[in-house]
Amino acid sequence: VRSKAIKLEKMEVVSQLAASISHEIRNPLTVVKGFLQLMKSKDILAETREQYINIALEELNRACAIIDDYLTFAKPFPEKIEPLDVHHELTKVIDMLRPLANMSGVDIVSALMPAKVSGNAQYFRQCFLNIIKNGIEAIQNVGAVYVHMHVDERTVTIVVRDEGAGMTKEEIARFGEPYFSTKQKGTGLGAMVAVRIIEMMNGTWTIKSEVGSGTTMTVTLPLLLEK
Ligand code: ADP
Numbered sequence: 001v002r003s004k005a006i007k008l009e010k011m012e013v014v015s016q017l018a019a020s021i022s023h024e025i026r027n028p029l030t031v032v033k034g035f036l037q038l039m040k041s042k043d044i045l046a047e048t049r050e051q052y053i054n055i056a057l058e059e060l061n062r063a064c065a066i067i068d069d070y071l072t073f074a075k076p077f078p079e080k081i082e083p084l085d086v087h088h089e090l091t092k093v094i095d096m097l098r099p100l101a102n103m104s105g106v107d108i109v110s111a112l113m114p115a116k117v118s119g120n121a122q123y124f125r126q127c128f129l130n131i132i133k134n135g136i137e138a139i140q141n142v143g144a145v146y147v148h149m150h151v152d153e154r155t156v157t158i159v160v161r162d163e164g165a166g167m168t169k170e171e172i173a174r175f176g177e178p179y180f181s182t183k184q185k186g187t188g189l190g191a192m193v194a195v196r197i198i199e200m201m202n203g204t205w206t207i208k209s210e211v212g213s214g215t216t217m218t219v220t221l222p223l224l225l226e227k
């Protein structure tokens with residue numbers, strides 16, 4: 001089963017992304033603030049206080065998860081567009097995810113080659129961080145996530161395949177929809193962020209998945225030709 005994204009207007013995508021970040025982080029922080037205010041009251045049962053603390057901690061964890069999905073590589077001037085070496089950038093992302101992969105019994109197997117695309121390094125890394133992380137999280141016991149690429153005359157194609165749980169047709173259809181998550185502590189924002197970044201880079205993507213056999217996400221970006 002395949003599904004393909006529709007291209008959005010570039011600027012619209014950038015501003016939407018920036019606007020949603022502050023919105024998403026403000027929500028859990030508002031909840032924490034509310035519970036801290038409640039805890040200021042003197043006549044509060046120890047048990048209740050404990051409950052409030054746990055809720056506040058969970059909301060703070062959620063804020064952290066949202067930051068991970070949006071801003072892992074954040075820098076002060078995120079809009080800088082430059083030539084990016086795909087091999088180099090993907091290696092950074094994979095190195096960063098290795099501890100998580102090791103902890104989850106997942107092998108990350110990569111076969112990369114030098115190729116340049118035009119884009120922003122922060123966004124590029126965030127995009128593939130989210131995609132590869134989903135691959136790792138999809139594997140219940142042991143398995144691998146493969147990151148392969150190929151280059152042709154005009155495009156660079158990056159293929160991320162996992163041996164994870166796979167997705168139903170309905171899940172594939174909802175991939176990239178904000179807040180859609182099947183995970184207990186998921187944000188449902190990682191895929192949306194990834195998809196928007198691909199569109200921002202004038203790329204295309206397809207997802208192919210089957211329950212029980214895993215998921216393959218294919219991202220195609222315009223090759224930056226060296227002058
Ligand atoms: P989150 O990871 O926080 O749940 P995402 O936006 O990253 O949110 O992903 C949304 C949903 O898409 C996931 O909860 C999962 O159901 C599905 N999904 C994404 N990638 C994969 C994958 N590689 N294998 C299986 N399911 C996936």
Ligand code: MG
Pocket residue numbers: 130133134190191
């Ligand atoms: Mg995710």
